[in-house]
Amino acid sequence: MMMSVNSTIMESTADDFEKTVGERVRALRMRRGLTLDQLAEASGVSRAMISRIERAEASPTAALLARLCSALGVSLSVFFAEEGGVADPLMRRARQPVWRDPESGYLRRAVSPPGTGSGTDIVEVEFPPQAHVRFPGRPTGRSQTQHVWVFEGVIELTVGETVHRLEAGDCLFMNVGDVHAYHNPTDAPARYAVVIALGS
């Protein structure tokens, strides 16, 4: 299925990927006038780790990258999309940035066009069988909400203390800042969309 196309693209860009992430992190940090120390404190990631990520000596996991993006005030999709440059209202599938979490193997596709000024981001996720991803809560997080809409397979979504089992067609609303975790309890990959509403 489409995974094969994506993985081919991933292979070809894998070498540059860490470099791109590092450059993006550094650029966003500089733009906000933050030092490594300040970003480390805001994100909960040590400044040594941030330094290594910026210099492409380490590849961050999804959870770690999410914390950095949160501290930098951008969503993950904005983080990946901005490298594209010019704002174009049409985002062809071939140009949509794809990212693979080294920890869980999940594949994240930034679907919505960047730079449109829209307060909404749409992300498509391919979630491998039996995979786990956990996002730590952000006590000082600004108001950011999201809908998780499942297309195929099953996802167990833990929000706070509650575990929601989502099947094809199900849609869950939640605050991004809450502690949440994704788990695919089946032997088949799951596919879902995340629609993120950015806080003001």
Add this chain to the structure above:
DNA sequence: GGGTTGCATGGTCGGCAAGG
């Protein structure tokens, strides 16, 4: 003060042997 690097630590994964 800001950024980099050496080193230790904890977790995960694959290989391998023993037991059923």
Add this chain to the structure above:
DNA sequence: CCTTGCCGACCATGCAACCC
């Protein structure tokens, strides 16, 4: 042959010392 447990290798991460 399959499962289970052990062990070593590897990797991400953070602390602290170091350099500029």
